[in-house]
Amino acid sequence: MQSTKYLIIGGGMTGDAAVKGIREHDADGRIVLVGDEPHPPYKRPPLSKGLWSGGDEAKIWKNTEGADLVLGRRIVSLDVDARRATDDQGEEYAYEKVLLAMGGSPRRLGGNDGDVVYFRTLDDFHRLKGEVGEGTRATVIGGGFIGSEIAAALVGAGAKVTMIFPEPTIGFRLFPRDLGDFVTQYYRDKGIDVQAGGTVSDPGDIDADVVVAGLGILPNVELAEAAGLPVDNGVVVDEHGRVGGRDDVFAAGDVANFPSPVLGKRFRVEHEDHANTHGRVVGANMAGADEPYDHIPLFYSDLFELGYEAVGEVDSRLEAVEDWQEPFKKGTITYVDEDGKPRGFLLWNVWDKVDAARDAIKAGERALA
Numbered sequence: 001m002q003s004t005k006y007l008i009i010g011g012g013m014t015g016d017a018a019v020k021g022i023r024e025h026d027a028d029g030r031i032v033l034v035g036d037e038p039h040p041p042y043k044r045p046p047l048s049k050g051l052w053s054g055g056d057e058a059k060i061w062k063n064t065e066g067a068d069l070v071l072g073r074r075i076v077s078l079d080v081d082a083r084r085a086t087d088d089q090g091e092e093y094a095y096e097k098v099l100l101a102m103g104g105s106p107r108r109l110g111g112n113d114g115d116v117v118y119f120r121t122l123d124d125f126h127r128l129k130g131e132v133g134e135g136t137r138a139t140v141i142g143g144g145f146i147g148s149e150i151a152a153a154l155v156g157a158g159a160k161v162t163m164i165f166p167e168p169t170i171g172f173r174l175f176p177r178d179l180g181d182f183v184t185q186y187y188r189d190k191g192i193d194v195q196a197g198g199t200v201s202d203p204g205d206i207d208a209d210v211v212v213a214g215l216g217i218l219p220n221v222e223l224a225e226a227a228g229l230p231v232d233n234g235v236v237v238d239e240h241g242r243v244g245g246r247d248d249v250f251a252a253g254d255v256a257n258f259p260s261p262v263l264g265k266r267f268r269v270e271h272e273d274h275a276n277t278h279g280r281v282v283g284a285n286m287a288g289a290d291e292p293y294d295h296i297p298l299f300y301s302d303l304f305e306l307g308y309e310a311v312g313e314v315d316s317r318l319e320a321v322e323d324w325q326e327p328f329k330k331g332t333i334t335y336v337d338e339d340g341k342p343r344g345f346l347l348w349n350v351w352d353k354v355d356a357a358r359d360a361i362k363a364g365e366r367a368l369a
């Protein structure tokens with residue numbers, strides 16, 4: 001039996017950030033972080049970007065300090081009344097406060113999918129890198145964030161890439177249609193066989209050397225559900241990261257469904273900036289800070305030579321106002337509500353405007369300072 005003041009379940013970027021947040025307010029209380037991957041916390045974004053173009057793997061580590069890391073162990077049960085958790089080797093953890101930072105797991109295709117790489121972890125990266133070289137025939141299923149990044153990375157590694165996804169364009173859920181059409185053609189011009197509108201009934205039938213899937217994630221809520229905690233597209237938290245009105249159970253990062261006071265609705269965000277910021281704020285709150293989370297999350301991506309930063313609610317279902325300095329190469333897209341007020345900005349090869357975008361969303365103004 002281990003006894004700890006703070007128990008963090010999940011060894012991703014959120015877990016790491018929470019350790020930092022706790023340590024800002026409590027220098028000594030014991031923190032135990034249990035993660036089921038064999039690695040200490042690391043940054044995931046380089047797995048589909050820089051590590052394919054000569055990036056240094058030694059730089060991905062978060063170098064988590066101030067916590068006892070228990071790695072390669074999975075928490076399999078949680079008793080929130082007794083304040084006890086148990087891992088898959090039967091070890092028990094008695095805690096005072098617990099953070100659920102279990103992130104999400106890749107959505108799966110089903111069927112004969114034993115050889116499909118559901119790309120999420122450092123081990124997935126190593127496996128894929130080892131399987132891909134000059135002339136490898138690779139099929140990427142999914143045209144969203146991970147699919148589009150991995151397809152570009154595989155082209156860089158010399159593979160002959162096919163992409164298959166059911167939507168009409170790459171980035172369909174994010175980009176306005178004309179930009180989505182442009183990006184889809186741009187991928188074709190890079191030599192990718194883009195099969196938009198395509199579906200895969202059984203991945204075992206795909207004629208390729210390697211099949212990679214990027215179909216989004218499902219939040220890892222099973223533990224919370226079994227513990228009787230509120231779950232609705234993620235573990236439901238309040239603005240302080242507390243779960244179910246308790247002050248000893250918290251959740252943050254990809255697994256958490258949180259209220260955004262600025263945007264006036266609930267979100268579950270699957271991005272690095274949110275993992276780092278929410279993790280830190282909720283960690284601080286576990287250690288007695290009283291800090292509501294009102295951060296407007298950012299995410300970014302690289303698509304060959306194109307790059308963007310997205311701030312706030314970037315969703316192609318909203319009306320998009322496009323302002324191009326150079327069509328589809330450099331410009332700003334503002335996603336607006338029915339009153340014409342900004343909900344989000346897509347900064348397309350436009351840099352250093354993230355804070356201005358956040359200010360504009362808060363002020364309800366479309367112009368970026």
Ligand SMILES: Cc1cc2nc3c(=O)[nH]c(=O)nc-3n(C[C@H](O)[C@H](O)[C@H](O)COP(=O)(O)OP(=O)(O)OC[C@H]3O[C@@H](n4cnc5c(N)ncnc54)[C@H](O)[C@@H]3O)c2cc1C
Pocket residue numbers: 009010011012013014015034035036037043044045046047048073074075076101102103104105119120121146220223252253254255269270271272273275298299300301
């Ligand atoms: C390839 C890739 C590229 C990305 N690129 C970008 C990007 O460019 N920009 C961006 O903003 N975001 C990006 N993201 C998203 C970003 O990485 C995630 O939002 C972030 O990793 C979420 O962190 P998390 O700690 O909340 O969850 P996770 O990263 O999912 O970490 C949770 C950890 O907890 C572990 N765990 C789960 N259940 C248990 C349990 N019961 N017991 C113990 N451990 C458990 C999991 O195995 C995992 O290690 C990318 C993601 C991937 C996969």
